[in-house]
Amino acid sequence: MAERLATRFRTALVTGASTGLGRAFARMLLAEGVAVWGTSRDAARLADLTQEHPQAFHPVVLELADAAAAAQAFRAAEQAAGGFDLVVNNAGFGAFGVFADTDFAVWREQLEVMLVNTTLISHLALVGMRQRNRGALVNVSSLAAEFPLPFQSAYNMAKAGLTALSESLMVECAGTGVAVIDLRPGDFRTEFEGAVRRPPAGQGDPRLPRVWAAFAKMMQEGPAPEEAAAALRGALLRGRSGTVRCGRFFQAVLAPLLARFGSLSLKRKVQAGYFGLD
Numbered sequence: 001m002a003e004r005l006a007t008r009f010r011t012a013l014v015t016g017a018s019t020g021l022g023r024a025f026a027r028m029l030l031a032e033g034v035a036v037w038g039t040s041r042d043a044a045r046l047a048d049l050t051q052e053h054p055q056a057f058h059p060v061v062l063e064l065a066d067a068a069a070a071a072q073a074f075r076a077a078e079q080a081a082g083g084f085d086l087v088v089n090n091a092g093f094g095a096f097g098v099f100a101d102t103d104f105a106v107w108r109e110q111l112e113v114m115l116v117n118t119t120l121i122s123h124l125a126l127v128g129m130r131q132r133n134r135g136a137l138v139n140v141s142s143l144a145a146e147f148p149l150p151f152q153s154a155y156n157m158a159k160a161g162l163t164a165l166s167e168s169l170m171v172e173c174a175g176t177g178v179a180v181i182d183l184r185p186g187d188f189r190t191e192f193e194g195a196v197r198r199p200p201a202g203q204g205d206p207r208l209p210r211v212w213a214a215f216a217k218m219m220q221e222g223p224a225p226e227e228a229a230a231a232l233r234g235a236l237l238r239g240r241s242g243t244v245r246c247g248r249f250f251q252a253v254l255a256p257l258l259a260r261f262g263s264l265s266l267k268r269k270v271q272a273g274y275f276g277l278d
Helices: 020-031 043-052 067-081 104-132 153-173 208-220 225-238 249-261 264-274
Strands: 011-014 035-040 057-061 086-089 135-140 178-185 242-246
Touching: 011 020, 011 067, 020 035, 020 043, 020 086, 020 225, 035 043, 035 067, 043 057, 057 067, 067 104, 086 104, 104 135, 104 153, 104 178, 135 153, 135 225, 153 178, 153 242, 178 225, 225 242, 242 249, 249 264
Parallel strands: 011 035, 011 086, 035 057, 086 135, 135 178, 178 242
Antiparallel strands: none
């Protein structure tokens, strides 16, 4: 009989559990018998998960744009759970536009939400895990950390920063009962593109519409989010720290090989062609 994650993890926190990958992660964990505290800025968006799993799913209102409120919400949820064996940092949002043409407040907010305050949640999670000498921290980065997306500069920075954080924590947690996983998904069919902040039509660099069309097409034609959840499940069952790439074969396998063995100029040329910028 296949091992279930509930034999390793009793409780889990998943940020951004109302949509996309976060919802797929929450559903996968619930199916594995893990009690899940799922977060969203709006509790109403978690109502169906609560109804489907009234004993195992616990909605948490958590706004990552407010560091103090996010920390308070995390601590309250952790106390209710009796400690988290697993924390999945998944929440975030996209912003698309020319760096210099976009109000810097947009980029600042994205970095605060997706890097600074997500790092805060990582810190809070590890305090308890290190005390108990068990658990797993998953930071959902992106293949954009290796292959930056055109006109999404702060997203690329945040994901690269999360990857660097995870690499650092893997070293610090080596030899303990705590695992750190750097999960790097490619494009998945999550409707993420529908929530990306974009400049008004007709404004900015004339290449924007072409790049956006390529990005949206990749998202819409990507694998189902359940594939990312399956990749995370496999990593958690392995029980050790590491990097996990998932997505289409080209993105998750061939492109990283290109980055490893090819030149930077070749990598940039391939990226440009991928988005119609060559």
